[in-house]
Amino acid sequence: MTMTIAYEARGxxxxxCYPAGFDGGNTDTCFATFIEGQExxxxxxxxxxxxxxxxxxxxRSGVHGVPTAHERYHxxxxxxxxxxxxxxxxxxxxxxxxxxxxxxxxxxxASRDQLLRLLAASxxxxxxxxxxxxxxxxxxxxxxxxQLRRQVRACLEGEHVFQLNGQQRRATIRVRKILVEGPPxxxxxxxxxxxxxxxxxxxxxxxxxxxxxxxxEPLPELCRGVELGVEQxxxxxxxxxxxxxxxxxxxxxxxxxxxxxxxxxxxxPEAYPTIACGRTSIAAAELASIVREGCLKVGELTLKEAAxxxxxxxxxxxxxxxxxxxxxxxVWFYHDVLxxxxxxxxxxxxxxxxxxRGSMRIAQALCS
Amino acid sequence: MxxxxxxxxxxxxxxxxxxAVVQHLREEARRYSGRAFVGPHIALLLIDRxxxxxGSAEGQGRGIWFPPAYLARLPPVAEEPPxxxxxxxxxxxxxxxxxxxxxxxxxxxFGDDDEA
Numbered sequence: 001m002t003m004t005i006a007y008e009a010r011g012x013x014x015x016x017c018y019p020a021g022f023d024g025g026n027t028d029t030c031f032a033t034f035i036e037g038q039e040x041x042x043x044x045x046x047x048x049x050x051x052x053x054x055x056x057x058x059x060r061s062g063v064h065g066v067p068t069a070h071e072r073y074h075x076x077x078x079x080x081x082x083x084x085x086x087x088x089x090x091x092x093x094x095x096x097x098x099x100x101x102x103x104x105x106x107x108x109x110a111s112r113d114q115l116l117r118l119l120a121a122s123x124x125x126x127x128x129x130x131x132x133x134x135x136x137x138x139x140x141x142x143x144x145x146x147q148l149r150r151q152v153r154a155c156l157e158g159e160h161v162f163q164l165n166g167q168q169r170r171a172t173i174r175v176r177k178i179l180v181e182g183p184p185x186x187x188x189x190x191x192x193x194x195x196x197x198x199x200x201x202x203x204x205x206x207x208x209x210x211x212x213x214x215x216x217e218p219l220p221e222l223c224r225g226v227e228l229g230v231e232q233x234x235x236x237x238x239x240x241x242x243x244x245x246x247x248x249x250x251x252x253x254x255x256x257x258x259x260x261x262x263x264x265x266x267x268x269p270e271a272y273p274t275i276a277c278g279r280t281s282i283a284a285a286e287l288a289s290i291v292r293e294g295c296l297k298v299g300e301l302t303l304k305e306a307a308x309x310x311x312x313x314x315x316x317x318x319x320x321x322x323x324x325x326x327x328x329x330x331v332w333f334y335h336d337v338l339x340x341x342x343x344x345x346x347x348x349x350x351x352x353x354x355x356x357r358g359s360m361r362i363a364q365a366l367c368s
Numbered sequence: 369m370x371x372x373x374x375x376x377x378x379x380x381x382x383x384x385x386x387x388a389v390v391q392h393l394r395e396e397a398r399r400y401s402g403r404a405f406v407g408p409h410i411a412l413l414l415i416d417r418x419x420x421x422x423g424s425a426e427g428q429g430r431g432i433w434f435p436p437a438y439l440a441r442l443p444p445v446a447e448e449p450p451x452x453x454x455x456x457x458x459x460x461x462x463x464x465x466x467x468x469x470x471x472x473x474x475x476x477x478f479g480d481d482d483e484a
Contacts, residue, residue: 144478180478187469191461194469218478325458348458361470 203330
């Protein structure tokens with residue numbers, strides 16, 4: 001993925017400085033920056049688990065072995081920070097039953113785990129041993145309080161020395177701005193509606209943000225965050241597989257099935273995993289059917305929330321608002337369900353990356 | 369009921385049975401204790417009605433015609449540009465546009481945000 005925007009990394013002390021956007025979501029962590037005029041993005045599962053150095057020998061890929069975001073997703077990552085080893089991302093889901101993404105935990109955004117996600121993702125993206133980040137990150141609408149923003153700054157800012165897959169690294173982080181999730185997408189995709197009233201539905205892993213802006217001015221009374229997202233589809237999937245096949249899905253299997261389903265629409269199709277159930281395995285079509293059922297349920301709940309917040313005009317939810325955008329990973333799951341009552345709702349390209357990518361552009365503007 | 373042939377022309381007009389106009393006629397007829405003839409008030413109403421219905425070609429046309437002054441003015445919907453192509457995903461803007469949008473977003477404040 002390349003960009004034509006030229007950005008010259010400038011030194012800050014002894015380490016090069018990069019504008020950075022960071023979205024440490026409930027399902028995936030996304031980090032974006034410019035390096036030598038090119039946009040670089042890293043996406044990792046947000047799962048974290050306690051690890052061990054002994055497992056380093058099992059690492060199958062190097063720090064910079066895979067160039068694109070989609071392939072890097074499965075990369076093994078071990079972060080050592082303040083004397084403790086952690087598996088981050090897919091490796092945490094693969095090797096540990098106690099892996100957590102801190103889903104639904106408000107304090108996750110100002111936690112050590114969130115810092116580890118940022119260190120891992122930035123370290124995988126930036127080749128230099130020491131680097132400085134001019135960071136813009138986001139919070140869900142429901143959590144966007146002054147207190148939490150201060151806690152996020154306190155947690156992330158500063159100089160952090162850590163090891164990434166055995167290599168010593170030093171990251172100096174300066175939080176330039178904390179935004180509500182969703183609006184950064186308009187930096188990339190909202191030029192046509194820059195002077196209009198517009199709404200965003202940012203459906204992520206566990207939260208969905210409903211945001212209305214008049215140009216660049218948010219209308220807080222028309223904004224809301226709810227605990228709805230793709231992970232609820234995963235929960236439905238796990239319940240149904242348990243009920244129909246008496247088979248418990250692991251976190252990794254659940255993630256793989258959801259990614260396979262979403263990838264069919266994202267342009268990077270991935271195969272469904274084999275889910276063994278004793279003498280047989282569950283057919284991919286059956287898995288897709290169950291996920292589809294979950295999509296309908298979560299999509300309809302999302303529509304109900306949108307209708308209660310924005311109202312209905314001539315049978316169209318928020319029909320009085322001219323521009324509707326759908327961003328976040330939910331685009332790949334129930335965009336069509338939302339469009340049944342919001343026919344003007346438009347998905348954006350690479351919808352799951354928009355918060356990090358847009359935030360990074362804002363960081364760049366702050367640095368210039 | 370007396371007829372004023374100097375000022376009015378009297379014509380036969382069919383009305384649907386039980387219609388409101390017929391009810392008016394019957395009511396007026398009761399006042400005059402006679403048959404249901406059109407009195408001056410109803411006649412004026414009918415003249416106005418006929419002007420709406422048949423005034424296009426002096427009674428020769430069959431279609432219902434309304435003079436332009438009676439037409440509601442509707443916005444020319446067909447001439448409005450389509451809002452958006454809702455099928456295709458939104459594509460990323462050009463680099464310069466993205467930079468301009470980012471600069472504008474820098475100033476955005478949400479709720480109690482005082483850190484811009």
